[in-house]
Amino acid sequence: MILEDFIAFDANGLYCRYGNFYLDPQQPVEHAIISHAHGDHAVPGNHSIHCTAPTRDFMQLRYGKNAGKNFAIHAWHEYFDVGGVRIKFISAGHMLGSAQIVMEYKGVTYLYTGDYKLQANPTCQPIEWVHADVLITESTFANPQTLHPDPVAEIKKLDDIKTNILLGAYGLGKAQRLIRMINDFVPQKKVLVHFRISPLNAIYEKHGVNLGNYELYSRKLMKVQNEYVYIVPPFTFDSYYKATGVTRLFASGWKNLQVNEKDTLYISDHADWNDVLQTIEHVKPQQLWTLHGDGTHLKKHFAGKLITKSLS
Known part of the structure; x- marks a missing residue:
């Protein structure tokens, strides 16, 4: 059975009460699982941090001694346990070391995408796909009017x-x-x-x-x-x-x-509308939870077909 409160926002960020950990916390916490090293996802000062090796290296470069007290580094597809939740990292295709976080709890799989992209990028691992009961997707550009060019x-x-x-x-x-x-x-x-x-x-x-x-x-x-x-x-x-x-x-x-109309450079490291739809097709979730953007368009698009809710 899908737990509707498996993750929810509190004062420190996105919290999993069943495993007592945070996903990309916005304030320093005891147990943090970090998807990637961008500053809006990886803050300094956490006590226990689970992440990929590049994410640790970027955090230590940027934050020095304040990066975090204890880093647990995980390879792709390596399962680890936090508070009874079984977790592994798969590539998000966003930047070097960026991970989607697969969480398994009481027979249900929850997939947190972090930031992700589908476009080819030789400077990081390509995005990977898994099936999940719940897809927790960023929706920064989840608007039918937003289509990234080649x-x-x-x-x-x-x-x-x-x-x-x-x-x-x-x-x-x-x-x-x-x-x-x-x-x-x-x-x-x-x-x-x-x-x-x-x-x-x-x-x-x-x-x-x-x-x-x-x-x-x-x-x-x-x-x-x-x-x-x-x-x-x-x-x-x-x-x-x-x-x-x-x-x-x-x-x-x-x-x-974009600084002027004549010279533009639309190169994004996030999924656009079609990319989000393709992700849903690959993951095949029973429920879609959105954050980091407006999930209104997705809720309308999947009305009557897929349970959709916004965590933001």
Whole structure:
């Protein structure tokens, strides 16, 4: 029997009372299961942390001694027990080390996706599928009006830009994907990276990911020719809003983060409407629980066919 209260939000985040643990807690807790290392999912200060090895490495780089007291590292498909709940990680395809969390309790399987994507990405493991009784899915872009374009066609837009490019991107996950895509699809462009992105690249390379060619940013280099793409984190991108002699782009699935109508770069690391529908088709859940977005469209779409509720 599906437990309707198997997980629910409290003051610290998404809590499983039956196993006494949190999924991606928003405040430090005693027992945390972390899907991936982005800051809105992996906060510092938890006591006991279950995650993948790359997630631990990213957290330790970003948070240092405050990353967490005890890390339990798990390989893909390795079962472990927390409070009587049987758990394993499968790949979410979102970024390096990102995991979906499969939870089995009293004969029922609950699948928490974390953030995930279906698009191909050579800098992380592809998404995996399992059947589950309950699918707990992020619904950031779960709107029929939101369909992500082909990322290869998007990155090839850089071919048409004849100035140097200041490319804003999240430093962890998106930046590494862009470096590899530029090397693969617009190789005449030369990639420069902000100094804060370089240590994150090193962790990717430690885990065997080949990002391709890139250099640490130097102002002198960008004065030599117009084939450079300088990848910077959001705070740097925003501070360079008056930059001259470059074309400013921000890589995101969000329309409001595109900096001008002429030059857009819609590359998202999240599932869009069709991706969520495809995920439901693969998982074949009896119930669909949504969070991190508006599940209204999914509830309407599956009315009378699938029990759907929002946890947000």
